[in-house]
Amino acid sequence: xxxxxxxxxxxSPVLLEKLVKTSFTGLKAGLIMIKRSYIHYAEMNSPIxxxxxxxxxxxxxxxxxxxxxxxxxxxxxxxxxxxxxxxFQKNEQELKPALQQLQQYFQGERAAFDLPLDLxxxxxxxxxxxxxxxxxxxxxxxxxxxxxxIGAPKAVRAIGGANNQNPIPIIIPCHRVIGSNGxxxxxxxxxxxxxxxxxxxxxxxxxx
Numbered sequence: 117x118x119x120x121x122x123x124x125x126x127x128s129p130v131l132l133e134k135l136v137k138t139s140f141t142g143l144k145a146g147l148i149m150i151k152r153s154y155i156h157y158a159e160m161n162s163p164i165x166x167x168x169x170x171x172x173x174x175x176x177x178x179x180x181x182x183x184x185x186x187x188x189x190x191x192x193x194x195x196x197x198x199x200x201x202x203x204f205q206k207n208e209q210e211l212k213p214a215l216q217q218l219q220q221y222f223q224g225e226r227a228a229f230d231l232p233l234d235l236x237x238x239x240x241x242x243x244x245x246x247x248x249x250x251x252x253x254x255x256x257x258x259x260x261x262x263x264x265x266i267g268a269p270k271a272v273r274a275i276g277g278a279n280n281q282n283p284i285p286i287i288i289p290c291h292r293v294i295g296s297n298g299x300x301x302x303x304x305x306x307x308x309x310x311x312x313x314x315x316x317x318x319x320x321x322x323x324x
């Protein structure tokens with residue numbers, strides 16, 4: 117009976133279509149898992165140490181504090197959590213606009229960046245990151261300010277988590293986010309780097 121039932125279900129057009137769709141979906145998911153992407157990267161020296169900048173086909177997708185050799189494991193783990201396996205290709209020409217704009221920023225000659233970005237994160241994280249991008253050069257906002265602006269006044273802790281997961285520091289200026297009491301609080305690159313960036317922008321005298 118079991119064999120007969122199995123044979124009959126393949127004769128049903130509806131069941132057969134469902135089976136094909138299910139199999140294709142599983143195959144497609146498997147292909148997504150093993151799909152490899154190429155990320156161009158370049159390293160640069162800066163007043164706060166070596167920076168590694170990565171760019172996908174859509175735009176700048178990460179800035180890491182340190183060389184690729186020092187940060188590669190963290191970058192790969194971050195991308196794999198988002199079902200992405202990548203190959204890194206050093207390409208300073210591809211990153212030239214970003215390198216130039218970052219140099220201008222550190223020289224005090226640029227207050228805003230004009231670069232395409234590829235924000236890799238959750239819907240909530242990208243909402244927070246885009247709101248952080250609106251904080252003007254030389255100014256700061258608290259986590260509470262941002263929570264109010266996105267219409268989620270009770271999400272202060274979640275705002276802090278998204279800020280901490282910002283993959284493109286400096287360009288997405290998470291260093292401009294401070295505590296409600298005016299303190300600098302944490303920063304992924306270290307408070308010394310956050311302090312340097314705020315001093316560079318002339319905002320340090322406004323906070324404790």
